[in-house]
Amino acid sequence: MTGDLRDGRIVIVGASLAGLRAAETLREEGFTGSLTVVGDEPYPPYDRPPLSKQVLLGQVAADTTGLPMRRNPDAEWRLGVRASGLDGIGKRVMLADGESLPFDRLLIATGTRARPWPNPDEAALDGVFTLRTRDDAAGLAERLAAGPQRVLVIGGGFTGSEIASACRERGIEVTLAERGPAPLVGALGGTLSKLAAAMHRNHGVDLRCGVTVTALRGDSGGRFTGAELSDGSRVEADVCVVALGAVRNVEWLAEAGLAAGPRGVTCDAGCRAFDMYGIVTDDVFVAGDVSRFPHPLFDYQLLSLEHWGNAVAQAEVAAHNMVNRGPLRRPHLALPTFWSTQFGLNIKSVGVPTFSDHVAIAQGSLEERRLAMVYGYRGRVTAAVTVDMAKSLEYYRHLIETAAPFPPAPGAADRPMAAEIPVPSDVPDPKGLSHGPTVALTGHLPDRRLTVIQPSG
Amino acid sequence: MSADTLLERITDYANRADPYPLYAELREAGPVVRQADGSYLVGSYHEITALLHNPQISADPRNLPGPAQKARKPPFLRLDDPEHHRLRTLAMRPFGPPHSPGRIDTMRGQITELTEELLDELRDRPQIDIVDDFAYPLPVTVICRLLGVPREDEPLFREWSNAVVASADVRPDLDTTEQDGAGDQARIDMGMYLLNLAEQRRGHPTDDMLSAFINEPDPALRLTPEELAETGVLLLIAGHETTVNLITNGVLTLLRHPDQLDRLRGEPDLLPRAVEELLRYEPPVHMRQRTPLVDMDIAGTTIAKGTSVVLALASGNRDPKRFHDPDRFDPTRQDNEHLGFGSGIHLCYGAPLARIEAHAALGALIPRLSTARLVQDPPPYRQNAMLRGPRHLPIEMRQSA
Amino acid sequence: MRIVVDLTRCQGYAQCVFLAPKVFQLHGEEGLLYSPAVPDDQLERVREATAACPVQAILLGEEVSPDDR
Numbered sequence: 001m002t003g004d005l006r007d008g009r010i011v012i013v014g015a016s017l018a019g020l021r022a023a024e025t026l027r028e029e030g031f032t033g034s035l036t037v038v039g040d041e042p043y044p045p046y047d048r049p050p051l052s053k054q055v056l057l058g059q060v061a062a063d064t065t066g067l068p069m070r071r072n073p074d075a076e077w078r079l080g081v082r083a084s085g086l087d088g089i090g091k092r093v094m095l096a097d098g099e100s101l102p103f104d105r106l107l108i109a110t111g112t113r114a115r116p117w118p119n120p121d122e123a124a125l126d127g128v129f130t131l132r133t134r135d136d137a138a139g140l141a142e143r144l145a146a147g148p149q150r151v152l153v154i155g156g157g158f159t160g161s162e163i164a165s166a167c168r169e170r171g172i173e174v175t176l177a178e179r180g181p182a183p184l185v186g187a188l189g190g191t192l193s194k195l196a197a198a199m200h201r202n203h204g205v206d207l208r209c210g211v212t213v214t215a216l217r218g219d220s221g222g223r224f225t226g227a228e229l230s231d232g233s234r235v236e237a238d239v240c241v242v243a244l245g246a247v248r249n250v251e252w253l254a255e256a257g258l259a260a261g262p263r264g265v266t267c268d269a270g271c272r273a274f275d276m277y278g279i280v281t282d283d284v285f286v287a288g289d290v291s292r293f294p295h296p297l298f299d300y301q302l303l304s305l306e307h308w309g310n311a312v313a314q315a316e317v318a319a320h321n322m323v324n325r326g327p328l329r330r331p332h333l334a335l336p337t338f339w340s341t342q343f344g345l346n347i348k349s350v351g352v353p354t355f356s357d358h359v360a361i362a363q364g365s366l367e368e369r370r371l372a373m374v375y376g377y378r379g380r381v382t383a384a385v386t387v388d389m390a391k392s393l394e395y396y397r398h399l400i401e402t403a404a405p406f407p408p409a410p411g412a413a414d415r416p417m418a419a420e421i422p423v424p425s426d427v428p429d430p431k432g433l434s435h436g437p438t439v440a441l442t443g444h445l446p447d448r449r450l451t452v453i454q455p456s457g
Numbered sequence: 458m459s460a461d462t463l464l465e466r467i468t469d470y471a472n473r474a475d476p477y478p479l480y481a482e483l484r485e486a487g488p489v490v491r492q493a494d495g496s497y498l499v500g501s502y503h504e505i506t507a508l509l510h511n512p513q514i515s516a517d518p519r520n521l522p523g524p525a526q527k528a529r530k531p532p533f534l535r536l537d538d539p540e541h542h543r544l545r546t547l548a549m550r551p552f553g554p555p556h557s558p559g560r561i562d563t564m565r566g567q568i569t570e571l572t573e574e575l576l577d578e579l580r581d582r583p584q585i586d587i588v589d590d591f592a593y594p595l596p597v598t599v600i601c602r603l604l605g606v607p608r609e610d611e612p613l614f615r616e617w618s619n620a621v622v623a624s625a626d627v628r629p630d631l632d633t634t635e636q637d638g639a640g641d642q643a644r645i646d647m648g649m650y651l652l653n654l655a656e657q658r659r660g661h662p663t664d665d666m667l668s669a670f671i672n673e674p675d676p677a678l679r680l681t682p683e684e685l686a687e688t689g690v691l692l693l694i695a696g697h698e699t700t701v702n703l704i705t706n707g708v709l710t711l712l713r714h715p716d717q718l719d720r721l722r723g724e725p726d727l728l729p730r731a732v733e734e735l736l737r738y739e740p741p742v743h744m745r746q747r748t749p750l751v752d753m754d755i756a757g758t759t760i761a762k763g764t765s766v767v768l769a770l771a772s773g774n775r776d777p778k779r780f781h782d783p784d785r786f787d788p789t790r791q792d793n794e795h796l797g798f799g800s801g802i803h804l805c806y807g808a809p810l811a812r813i814e815a816h817a818a819l820g821a822l823i824p825r826l827s828t829a830r831l832v833q834d835p836p837p838y839r840q841n842a843m844l845r846g847p848r849h850l851p852i853e854m855r856q857s858a
Numbered sequence: 859m860r861i862v863v864d865l866t867r868c869q870g871y872a873q874c875v876f877l878a879p880k881v882f883q884l885h886g887e888e889g890l891l892y893s894p895a896v897p898d899d900q901l902e903r904v905r906e907a908t909a910a911c912p913v914q915a916i917l918l919g920e921e922v923s924p925d926d927r
Contacts, residue, residue, distance in 0.1 A: 020922065044922035047862050047894060054891050064895035068860040068919030077924035309866030337866045344886030346870060363512055363538070370542075370887075372512075388887045390869045391802050395510045411513030411751035413537035546887075554875040555884040561876050562903075726902075729909035794914050804912060809876030812910055 005323045007033040011093050011101050012075075013083045013252075014109030015039025017047070018288030018311040022107050023073035025319035035075040036101055038093065042080035043134060049308060051137035052159055053341055056166035058145055062138035083110070086256035088275075088284065104283065105322050108253070108265055108273065109315065111289040112246035112306060117154075122216035127224030128240045131159060143239050144170060150237040151175075152227055154213050155434045156183030158340045160243030161196065165342040168203045175206040175235045177213050177227075179434035186433040187338075188353055188385055190426025192373060195366055195387070199343040208233075212434065216240060244434055246306055248290050258284065264292035264304050269331040271318035287311065287318040293332060297400065298355050298382070309337045335397060345369060348390050351383030351400040358422040360407040362396075363414045364389055372396065375425055376406025460486035461493040464767060465629050467744075468842040474835035476743070476845070477784070480772035488756035494629060496765035497758070500772035502779035502796070504756050508768060509801035512538070514747045516803060521748050522763050529641065530683075532691035537750075538802060545806065547680055548688045551669030552603075553809065561809050564599070568817045571598055576821055579854075584832065587850035591822075592704035593697070596814055600696030603810070604689065605665025606654060617647040618694045626841045627744060627767060648686030651693065655685055666692070692807070700811045702741035702846030704818045707732070709850055710739055711823070712831050714786050721788060721823050728823075731788035732815045736797025738786045741811075743771040743845045745799065770796040771845075828855040859896045860921045861904060867915040874907035874916060882907065 010026060012019045015037050023037055039045075047065045054060035078095070085094035092100040114130035117123035129140045144151070144167065151167050153160045156178030167174040180186060182193035183200060200207045208229065215228040226236040250260040258281075259266040259274040266274045267286040271293070274280055286293075288311040294300045313334040321329045338349040356375035364371030364387075372392045375383035380403045384396030399408060407422050458466070463486070466472055467479050483490060483500035490498045499505055508514050516535050518528060530536075533544040550556040575594060579585050601608045624633070624640020655671040662668035667689065673679040680688060711718040721727055747766045752759060760766065773796045775783040780790075798805035805811070832851035839848045861881070863874075870888030874881075881900050882892045896904050896918070908916040 044924055049865065050891075050894060053885075054893070057891075059891065060893050060895075064893070066860050066894065066921035067862055068917050069922055070917065070919060072920075077922065079924055307866075309864065312864070339865045339868075341885050341889035341891065344889070346886060346889035368539075388870075390888055391510065391871075392512060393869070395507070395512060398507060409513070409751070409753075411749070411753065413515060413517075413750060414512065414539045414542075554872045554879070555887060558875050558879040558883060562879050726905060729906040733909050792914055793909075794912065798912065800912065804871055809873055809910070812873075812877065812906065816906065 005325060006030045008104035009034045009102060010036070010105050010107070010322065011103040012037045012107040012109060013093060014107075014111055014249075014288065014290070015041070015077065015079060016045055016109070016111055016288070016311075017067065017308065018109040018111070018315040019107070020045040020067055020069070020073070021312050022109060022287055022315035022319040023075050024070045025316045026323060027071060027073050029320055029323045031319075031323050033104075035073060036078060036103075037073075037075045038078045038081065038083050038095065038101070040080070040082040041133060041135075044077065044079065046134055048132070051134065052131055052162040053166065055137045055141050056144060056163060057169060058141060062134050062141055065134065083252050086253055086258075086284075088257055088281070091283070106284045107315075107318055107322065108284065108286045108290060109288045109311075110249035110252070111311075112248050114242070115244040115247045117216065117242045117244075119216070122218070123242070124222075125216060125218040125224040125240075126222050127238055128216060128242065130242050131163065132246070140239075140241065144172060148172060148238045150235070151239040151241065152177065152213075152235050152237040153241045153243055154227075155243035155245065156180070156185075156196075156207075156209070157243060157245060157433075158184065158187065158338075158342075160241070161200070162340060162342050163241050163243060164200060164205050165203065168205060168343075173206070174204075175208060175237060176200060177208045177211055177229060177235070177434070179210070179212045180428055180432055181209055183207070183209075185426075185428055186354075186430050188347075188349070188373075189356065189359060189375070191359055191361075191366075191423060192385060192387075195369070199345060199369075203343050246289065248304075250290065263302075264290050266292045266302060269294055269296075269333070270321045270329050271314060271332055272321070285318040285322055287314040296333070297335070297403070298352050301355075303336065303352070305336050307336055307338050310334065335400060337393075337397075346388050346390060347385065348393050349383065349385045350393055350397045351375065351381075353383040353385060353425070354427045355382045356425040356427060358406065359425045360420075360422040361416055361418045362408050363392060363412050363416075363419075365416050365418070374399070374406065374408050376422065379406055380404065381406045381408060459493075460490050463490060464492050464496065464498050464627065467769070468627055468629060470838075470840060473838040473840075473842065473845065476771070476842075477775060480769060480775055483769060483772055484776060489758045489760070491758075492629070496629075496767065497755075497760055498767050498769060499755070500769040500776075502773040502776035505768045505770060505773040505796060506800050508747060508755065508766070509796075509799060509803070513750050513753055514766070515750050516541070516745075516747055518746070520750065520763060521746075521765055528637075529644070530687070532687040534691055534695070534803065534806075541802065544680075544684060544688065547678060547684075548692070548806070550673070550678065551666045552806075561813060564603070564810075565813060565817070567602070568595075568599055568814055569821075571595060572817045572821045576825065582854065584851060584853050587708045587852060588701065588705050588847060589849065592701045592708070592818065592850075595704065595818055596697040596700035596811075599810070599814060600693060603666055603696070604651075604693055605658065605663055605667040606651070606693060610650075614647060614650070614693060617643040617650075617690075618698060621647070621690065621694055622698055622841060622844060626843050627746065628842075644687075644690055647690045647693070648683075651689035652682055652686045655689070695805075696807055696810070698844055699741040699805075699807075700814050702844060703732075703735065703811055703815050705847050705850050706739035706741065707735050707815060707819050708822060708826070708852070709831070709836065709847065710735060710786055711819075711826060712829060712852065713834070717786060717788055718823065718826060722827065725820065725823075727788050728816055728820055729812075730790065730793070732812060732819065733793050733795060733797070734786060734788050734790050735815070737774045737780070737790075737793055737795030740771050740774060740795070740797040741844060741846060742797070742799070742805075744769050744843050745803075770799065825854070829853065830855065859901060859904075859918055860894050861892065861896055861908070861916055861918050862894060863890060863892055864915040864917070865890060867913045869913055871912045873910045873912060877907040877910055878903035
């Protein structure tokens with residue numbers, strides 16, 4: 001019975017990390033049929049994390065982050081063309097150039113794009129950027145190399161913080177505006193966000209929290225000149241980076257009858273997409289940032305992740321399940337894991353920090369800027385974040401996987417006094433932030449009303 | 458035989474040449490195996506890596522009961538964080554990243570030259586001892602240059618080194634009081650010697666690590682004299698006592714696997730992977746000792762605070778639950794996360810130097826080994842079970858043309 | 859040739875920085891930055907770094923070239 005699954009036509013929509021790793025895995029798993037990968041950008045798969053780090057620091061050109069292959073997936077690459085629709089009954093993917101691709105099985109890996117500045121005229125000003133693609137990074141890196149007077153970063157999530165860090169390292173003045181009380185608070189909670197705020201200020205970032213940017217201003221030539229803030233102040237700057245999080249690329253699925261919505265395309269633990277009635281499909285799979293999947297360690301809530309490691313792990317599971325049946329299929333159970341390098345600190349996270357009520361510093365200290373922070377929910381460990389202590393993360397991963405009691409047992413030689421006093425994790429409602437968490441819990445079941453998209457007029 | 462004598466049998470000199478069947482017996486007996494003296498032995502890969510990352514596990518011998526509690530403060534190799542981190546970071550400043558990222562890379566040329574010189578001297582000899590003629594002199598010379606120790610003092614520090622290494626061994630069969638005393642004294646003497654060398658460079662820095670340590674301008678980044686002595690002793694000993702085993706085990710393993718030797722001769726690009734496979738298959742360091750800081754559960758066994766727990770890294774490297782066909786030497790092995798240099802915060806400080814030395818040494822030797830033959834198999838081993846390697850490795854270099 | 863480092867796995871052992879310091883560098887004490895495009899004269903060093911990584915997080919390979927299947 002597996003013979004036919006190893007043959008036939010597979011289409012992967014999305015030619016980034018998840019799409020590439022899925023294509024390779026399909027071949028590793030013995031798929032011999034035709035394989036087509038569709039990508040809306042004209043470039044072969046490239047790596048995005050360096051775009052906000054090495055590329056903005058000027059160490060690496062934006063067009064050199066092409067991803068290496070594990071093996072040649074022997075695929076037809078349809079690059080520079082967007083998928084515009086999906087006919088689930090006729091089993092075809094419609095392309096923006098009018099063509100359509102028939103498939104036996106489909107993998108949706110369309111990822112996310114940067115959330116644009118809401119006012120299109122202001123967003124169109126010369127000097128206003130978002131940062132998601134290679135072209136975005138090339139344009140921004142060029143402006144930074146030209147030595148702007150000041151860069152305004154809107155949004156204090158990981159991307160916004162990394163941009164501010166890169167600017168300061170290059171000696172460029174930066175203002176960062178964040179609607180919430182501190183940078184990274186949405187992802188890491190109160191305690192670590194205070195460390196993040198201190199790092200910004202110590203490195204000379206003009207950090208403005210609790211404010212929103214109300215308008216972007218330009219001169220008569222259409223060049224960005226500054227912004228108005230909600231506290232009545234004005235920031236003069238010649239470059240603006242809008243870092244307000246990501247939007248899932250699901251619009252092309254509006255008529256597809258899938259459980260696709262602003263939080264992504266809902267799928268089961270085996271990466272099979274749900275349709276809009278909550279019935280699981282068997283020929284449409286989902287992987288990467290665009291997916292929304294249940295995780296048993298977090299009360300089976302549906303997770304939406306924007307994590308590099310999740311894209312890889314989920315693509316591998318999806319590909320495996322596309323060429324295997326029934327009991328041979330695997331669940332995607334990988335723990336969310338994330339990293340960020342900013343202001344000379346290496347921040348790594350495992351589990352879901354927002355799925356917490358309390359935190360405790362289990363090793364190290366905030367003063368040393370070297371620590372392991374453990375997150376607990378109702379008396380069990382659900383996440384850990386290390387700052388310059390990555391070798392410890394594996395231990396805490398094990399605690400999460402085994403639902404170990406929180407606060408974690410004593411014994412570490414570098415355990416601070418503070419470990420005995422857990423404090424509230426202080427994770428705010430993401431609605432009050434200009435940056436969202438890169439990992440979000442989004443409820444339990446695919447709900448029709450929540451997930452149907454209104455095609456925009 | 459009963460599993461509670463495994464550590465005794467592993468450390469028994471009679472089993473030095475081939476401890477691997479005992480490691481298999483250990484893994485069969487369970488993830489954590491109690492020994493007759495109340496200590497524990499851990500031989501499976503996943504338990505070892507978990508313990509090496511567990512902050513409740515101490516590397517500090519002063520947390521063990523008995524005479525070790527009164528011992529001097531050990532070097533960072535056997536300290537816990539945060540003190541371990543502080544000292545290792547300071548020791549790293551003149552050696553590697555982030556402060557000196559290119560330091561070891563710049564030694565490649567010297568190491569290659571030295572290798573060629575040593576091999577040239579051996580060219581016309583019908584028989585050589587890989588240990589005394591090559592695998593020992595190479596790393597000793599390298600570490601001497603790196604630290605700033607006169608090479609001609611080797612006979613002097615060799616004796617200290619032997620005493621320190623012997624006292625660091627696991628000897629469940631022996632009363633080690635005398636050995637430990639001799640080891641402590643050697644550490645003190647060797648430390649004084651190195652401190653003295655460093656003092657001579659105060660204000661007159663030469664391009665070596667002792668100079669860097671003693672002339673560090675920032676008091677917050679400066680080692681105290683005691684720390685400098687302990688760190689120097691650690692680096693000088695670890696810098697050659699382990700690399701000699703890596704190179705020697707490499708030659709021995711390649712001569713035992715002529716097909717792989719042939720393959721490496723044809724595909725020199727495989728050498729880095731082959732060295733990693735050697736580190737898995739015949740690691741220079743076989744065991745490390747640890748102890749829990751609190752009563753803790755390891756794989757279902759409760760182990761009391763202060764109990765000696767010996768982690769058999771070399772056994773973890775042969776665990777079939779982690780490595781496919783683990784008893785096969787396969788230089789093309791993928792996904793080779795071996796424990797040859799340990800894991801976690803104590804991962805071998807000098808690993809990059811050992812690798813570069815092994816690449817240079819084996820890379821230069823491999824083309825010359827095509828007609829070589831082991832004179833004695835197994836070769837005679839050193840007493841030490843923790844730092845396991847041949848004492849001599851005589852090989853016959855038949856002249857092909 | 860291109861590299862990508864799985865920084866989810868990376869634990870900051872910095873073995874790659876020692877072995878190929880022109881390609882890999884530490885940012886702070888343990889954050890890793892690297893040049894994804896490997897110059898030919900660094901390839902041997904990058905091979906060493908790839909083999910040496912204690913968590914096997916470095917992938918060295920060819921970039922996708924869409925035209926040759």
